[in-house]
Amino acid sequence: MSSNSVCIIGAGISGLTVANNLVNAGIEVTLVERNPYPGGRALFYGCKASDSCVHCGVCLIREAVMNFRRTHNIKSQFSSELTGFSRSNGEGILLEIETHPNIIDWRLCTECGKCIEACPENAVKIAPGWKYYVDSGCNDCGKCVDVCPEGAIALKRESMRESIHADCLVIASGFKPFDPSVNRKWSYGESPRIITGSDLEELFYTENYLPGVVKKSDCKRIAFLQCVGSRNVTEGGEYCSRVCCAYALQMAGRLKDEFPHTEIDFYYMDIQHFGKDFESFFGDVSRKVNFINSNPITFSVDRADRPVVRYESITEQKDKEEAYDLVVLSNGIAPGDKNEALAKMTGLSLDKSGFLYAMNGMGGVFVTGACKQPMRIEDCIEDATGVTGEVLSYLEERVQVK
C-alpha cells in the first residue's frame, strides 16, 4: 500500500478541485460521493451571462467534471456515504464506506440514450457533462435493462460495505439550500408561482427561465425576495449567506434581457458587495431592476392565482400590496444534513450555525468548501487549492517523522 493516500468526502467543486490537484502531485485519491454523479449541487445551475459574463462560475463546474472524466487514476465511489471513522494507532485513518450502487453502472454506460427513450416514468436522468443515472420515480419495470446494449443496467444491486485506509481525510460535503417551507410566512409550495432561487437556477439550466405555469408572453412582473433563511434567527440562520445577492441580481439581469417587457422588483435588506467588479456590475443591473428596501410582511393569492406581496412602503409611508406573476425567494445557504453526523464521527466541532469548524491538519482531517461557511464557486476553488497545499505539507511531515 502506498504511504500517501487521501480520501475526499464530496465530489462537488471543492472535492473535485482537491482531487485533481492531489492526483497531479502523485497522491492516491479516493473520492466518495453521495450522488450517482460528480459535480455536487451547482451542477444543475445555469449560466447567467447576459450580454457579458457575470462571473457566476457555473461553467467551471462542468469543466471540473469533464476534467475528472479524463483523469484515470482517481478512485471514485458514487452513491456512497461515510459510515465509520476510526484512527488506527498512528497509522492513519480507517474509514468505512457504504455504497448503494445506482441502477446504471456509469463505467459501462456509453450514453447511447436508449434507456431514456424506453423509460415510461422518465426516471432516467442525465447529469450535465456526465452520464445517465436513475433518479427517484423508478418502478422497477425493467424496460431499460432490456434495451441497454452494454449490459450496464441491473435493477437489483447489492449494497456494499468497504473499509479503506487513508492518511488524510478531506471533508468537502458542501451545503444544503435553505428550505423556505419550514416557515409558513414564505408560502412556499402553496402556489407554483412562488419558487426559490435554487428552483430558478435549475430553470436557467434547462434554459426555460420561467416555470411552466407562467406564460412567457404575459409575464409582466417578477419579484425577488432577498435574505430568505439568512440574517434572521427565527426564520433561518443568523449569518449572511454571501451568495444570494450575487445570484439573484445576476439572474434578474438575465431575465430582464430575456423578457424586456417584464418589470422586476427587488425586495432587499442590504445589498452585499461581491467580486472586484461589483461596482460596474451593480451600475448595469440597477438600470434593469427596481430596488425596494423592505421586508415583505405577508403573502396571499389573488383571484387570478397570482401571489400578492404586502409590504411597508417607506417612500409612501403606508402598507402596499403588489401582485406578481412570479415570486422568487432568494434562499440562502444552510449547513448540510450530514454536518452533525460528520462532526460526531471525526471529532470536529460545529459552529453555532451548524457549519463545520475548520481546524485543518488536526489528526489529518481537513475541511474545505461550503461545509465550513457559505462560499461562492470561485471562493470554493481558491479555498480547495489552499487546503490541497496544507494536505501536501501534512503528508510530507508525516513521511519525515517516520
Place this chain on the structure above:
Amino acid sequence: MNDKKIVAVLCDHGCRNGSKIKYDELKTNLKKSEVIEDFLLVNKACDSGVEFLDAYKGRKILFGGCSLLEERGIYSKIKERLGLKNGEFRSFDVKADLYDLYPDKVNLEELLVCKILSMGTLLYHAEPYEEERIKPAEGILVYGDGITALRTARALAEEDISVEVLETGEQFLSPGLFSQHFGRPDQRGLSSVVSADERRKSERNRVAGFKNVRFLPSDAFLSFETVEDGFVFTFKSGEKRKFGTVVIAPEREEEQSRETGALNLTDLYGKIVCGEPLKGEVVFLLDYAADTSPEVFKDVLLAGKYIKRRFASEVRILMKNAKVSVSGAQELYDECREQGIIFFKYLEDLTLKNNYGDFEIEGTDLYTGDKFLIKEPDILVIPGRSILSPRSKNFAEALELLTISDRYPQPDSLWRLPNETNRPGVFVAYPTGDNSIASLLFSVRARLSTAGIAVNEHIPVVDEDKCVYCLTCVRVCPFKAMTTDSESRVAKVLRTVCQGCGSCAAECPAEAIQLRNLTGESLYQGIRALG
C-alpha cells in the same frame, strides 16, 4: 514537408445512431483528397482493442470518436502501440463537435467529410515534435512591505524555499490590517490594541530569523526584463539577479478624505493608537464618496465598538447598506446595536455642509422617512476607498499586470485563481479569503516542483529574414511572451510564457511569424481541401 499520409478512423457512435452513415459514399469522397490514404469505419472502439490499426504503422492517424475513448484511455494506447509522436496523431469528439451541435436535419456525411478533410490537411502538414519542458529558475522575489508580504515570505521559508524580500520603504497604516488589532469581537479586554508598525516589526524579526530569507534594500530595483525561465532584475548597485517566480503583495492605502476636517479610518486608527481621547459625538458616514466594502464595514464596527466602550462616546453610523458578508460581521453588527451604537440608513438626498471643519449632515431616514439633522459632531469619519500605494502600482505596471483602475492589481477572472496574473510566473498575494496565502503557496510550489513548464504546440516561429523589428508582436501579445533581441534586431519568443494564441502571427505586417504546426499555408490548404 513529410509525406506520411493520413489514415482517418471514425468510431461513428453507432451505439446511438445505429450506424446510419453511408460508408461507401464517405470513403470515395475522402479518397479524392490527396492527404487521406485510407478511411476506416469502426464500431465501439472503446471496447475492442487497438490491434486493427497495426496494418497502418508509420502513417499519421486522425481519430474521431466519443468522449468514452478518452475516458478509457484508448487514444494513449493507440499512440503507444503505433509509436506516434506529437504532431502525428489527432482526435476529435464526434458527439460534442458534430452530433450534439447539429440537429438531425443536416447532412451528416457532408459534415464529416468537412471535419475530416480540414483536420486531416492540418495534420498532414504538421511536423512531429518532441515535447519540451523548461524549468523555471530558482529564487523567489517577494515584493511588499506589509504583513501579507512578510507572512508569504515566512510561509515560503518554512517550506525550505529561499526567498528575497524587496521592501518598498513605504509604511502605511493599511486599513485592512487594523481589523485584527482590536482583538476578536468577543474578547473583552482592550489591551489588544497594538500599532500596525509593532506587529509588522515583530513579524519582520521572525522572518529575518530564517537563514534562507534575504532582505533587499528598499528602492533598490531599477529595471527588469523577462527571460525564458524567469525575470532578470537590475538593481541600483549594478547587480543583476534572476528570479524564476515573483510574488507581489501590493501595499494598499486609504484615500484621503475630500472634506477638510473629516477623518478617514487610517487617521482614526492613528488617533486610537496614540491614545487620544475620542469623546463626544463620533459620526461615521459610510457609502458617501464611494460604496463601502464589507471589509471596511467590519473595521468601522470594530472601531465604533471600541470607541463606545473606551470613551463612552455617542457613536452614530450612517450608511446605505449594512455590508455583513464577511465572516463574523453579522454577529458584530447585532452586538453593536445592542451596545447602543445608533445606525441610520439614509436615502439618496443626504447633504453634507462643511463650514471649516464644522459639519452639518442633513438627510432622510430610510425606515421612518423622517428628516434628521446632525449638527457639528465632534469627530466625523468618512472611510475612503482602499487603493494601491503609488510604488505598488508602479511595480505592477512595470510588470505589465492588468489592473482595475487604481484599486486591484488583477481583475476577476474565472480562468485564473485570484493569486494568478496575466503573466505566468507572477503571483499576487492578496488577503481575501481565509486560505489565500495557502493557495498562493500551492501555486508557487506547483510552479517549482513540476518537471517544468510545457512548451505549447503552437508556439510562433519567427522568420529572421522577414522580421522588420517593428515590435507589433510585442505590443499585441496578451501574455507578454514576445521580446526582442537588440543585437540581431529580431523578435524573440519566450517559450515558457507563450500560450499559442496566434495574435502575433495574425498581426505581423511583414508576415514573418508562423505558428508551429498551424502555419498559414496549412490553414490555406485546409480550407482549399473543402472545395
